[in-house]
Amino acid sequence: MSGPQQSSPIFPPNSSQSDASTTGRGSSLIGNDVGNRRRRLGWMFEAVCGGAAWSSLAMLALLLVSIVFLSWGRVNWEFLTSYDSSVNPAKAGVLAGLWGSFWLMLLIVGISVPVGVGAAVYLEEYASNTWYTRLIRINLANLAGVPSIVYGILGLTAFVRMFGLFDPNGFVSRMVGGNVDAIRLAGVKIPLPFGPAVLSGALTLSLLVLPVVIVASQEALRAVPGSIRHASLALGATRWQTIRHQVLPASISGILTGVILAVSRAVGETAPLVMVGAAVFYRRTPGRIESPMDVLQNPGGLVHAPFDDYTALPMTIYSWAKEPGADYQQAAAAGIVVLLAGLLLMNGLAITIRNRHESKGGH
């Protein structure tokens, strides 16, 4: 704190001109010009910090404006309903990517919500403070910092190739004495290993967002007042009945918000999808379902879709952005507009849920 007072009598070498001109050096420095200098410094500091904070708005605006500009005229119904094309870039569309991302989203929600909420309930409501639960908590923090591409490598090895166990001379083939390339489960042919299927991608991305889902659910559970639990337990409900009928309904909006944000992060992830083999220039949709009407004609497609090859919207954008030529670059920008619109929709939903919950005054 003694900085300005101490340095002022000896600071003529770097004092500004107005300091030197308004007063003689040495005398009466505690007065006006130190105050002026400090005020100017303070004002400049505030301007720099404010500039930095507002620069993120400028960045966002620049990003959106330039991408809309680069995509101008390309985002239309035809773009949404036609397949990618490696020969006619002007006609390339995102249909396969949209359906791929839709299926990924569906499966990620199906996998990460029960597992994530279950883990959060265990950690918040049941776990006692043992070395193992401490390990789980530390581990969650570390998993959140693992680069997404490393998850991609895990997915590639564990789900797409399954450690080579089912290779022609892999472990399982040697045990069984023949090639195993699929099992049938309730009439559905499940390829082994999964290969570059929607399910591989969804499992990989679920592992990636699981820490986010768990932490968000933990916070939501922690916000439920203890009195609700006590009242329920005092009425003779068991612990699980209390959680199922009281705690989870009370925390559902917080959990939902966290889940939507986590899934919107997963939908935009590209690096793990590159690793687990989302296809490029792919002209088919999972389960051959191209429109909601196809579900009625081909209900079997719903069951087969998770085991089908696929591409996803961010993967399509990536493959276009790498191609030279203005048409692909325009298509990539248009794909980004579609992706950002989808993410904005999801985030808006999350914010609406949060606000509605807050306006109800918590619980």
Next chain:
Amino acid sequence: MSAPDGPNSQPEAAPRTQRGVQDWRVAGRPALWVRLQERLVVLGMFLCASLSVVTTIGILFVLFDNTIYSFTGGSAFFQREEVSVVEFLTGTVWHYEDSKYGVSALICGTMLVAGIAALVGLPTGLASAVYLSEYASPKLRRILKPILEILAGVPTVVYGYFALLFVTPYFVKPVFESLGFRVEVFNALSAGIMVGVMIVPMVCSLSEDALRAVPRSLREAGYALGATKFDVSVRVVVPAALSGIIASFLLAISRAVGETMIVALAAGNMPQVTGNALGPVQTMTAYIVNVTESEVAVGTAEYESLYAVALMLFLLTLVMNIISQAVMRRYREVYQ
């Protein structure tokens, strides 16, 4: 969370014990199937929670198995004759066509991009955090915070596209070519700038948490001594929150090191030891993507090399995260 601050540990609740489930019963024994259901539910949830540990073990196993010693058949990267650990760690040439694996070439590219990102992102993020925590009115905060959240939610492939098709042609190229430098289409600078932009929201929100955790009394003591807002911010609040700020910096750099799509699109595919930010480099993450896309045959040394690089990347980011958490824990102890 430790037992004393758990939601169930208020005095009225039955005490939590090591055996957990059994002891909260107050009235008589519930029916058998209810007890069975309870047990199954707890078991299921325990398995869910354990999945995170399984994931970590899975990552470690996959990387170790393919890099150092293979348990699943085949030979791991370092078990191969054409590969030597010493060359991997000390060599400076990475050229897998003739089995030259010197990881420094990739680490150099990674550090160049992460360094530029740090120069762009850390000061911007910290200054924004100071503004939000010390200067901005609640109304301004309500505008700025959502903007930062949106920026944090933009997929990185979008930043990569922007780096390649906007930052390079409309910013880096005109500026540096007018200064007489040669700028390549793929360059570390554009990628670094966008990675820097990407980490700003993270630095800002973590640093702001640290700044706001500084007790009011410290600020008021500063004002009472006649300090200006600038003095209080720079000489009281920031030093008091320094460990939290450093932790946020480390996390952000680790994020920058692990970032993939921006560098895969904009930084090029030229592994080399260089300080030239205007030319192409190759980062560790971009190499992994590159090998996957080039459809190198599974089981070859080239293919296994991506696991070795991934192991380096994993260890590098893990060390930074652990240090960051240790620093963060220290500052929490001071003020809470």
